[in-house]
Amino acid sequence: QLQLQESGPGLVKPSETLSLTCTVSDGSISSSNYYWGWIRQPPGKGLEWIGSFYYSGSAYYNPSLKSRVTMSVDTSKNQFSLKLTSVTAADTAVYYCARLLSDSSVELYYFDYWGQGTLVTVSS
């Protein structure tokens, strides 16, 4: 069964860069028809999609965050990463990594596997 695990600092200072890594187990990050991405959830609030990418390079980001977001992948380690620059208290959230099935041949698009999430607090 595919597993995803987020890792990274739980505390980031305002104006600095938030960096998280997602390690994928029991499955390949290079699988066809699967994108990988990040979704966050501020404490007590709803879900917000940050962005998704395909292992070969194509990526798309939430327009509201695009100027501050970078996603990258290391296929040799089966890991992918998120960097969010110039953070503020509004970026405090549980960050989830997730796999996105995207198969246009059968019109299937959904996030099917999620990591357990990691809380990142932005505070000085």
Added chain:
Amino acid sequence: QSVLTQPPSASGTPGQRVTISCSGSSSNIGSNTVNWYQQLPGTAPKLLIYSNSQRPSGVPDRFSGSKSGTSASLAISGLQSEDEADYYCAAWDDSLNGLWVFGGGTKLTVL
């Protein structure tokens, strides 16, 4: 303010049937499929319904989904105490360069 609109709360007694609505627009629900996620307290969201009405393996048939126009609904029949959770709808939105949008979530309480 979420792009997809859900009622903030819903409730029912064991055995009852409850429905949760999700309202969107022509750029999201009106032109793309809807997925539903269940989030139990302190856990990650779990896929509950995909492609408007399909259940992943392992999801009880008490859960069903439907879509009409720019709205979607999740129905839970034979309500059980373990169904108490937050439920989110999601869809791809074709506006701008495209983005995934979620509803604000509905907290279901089993009385």
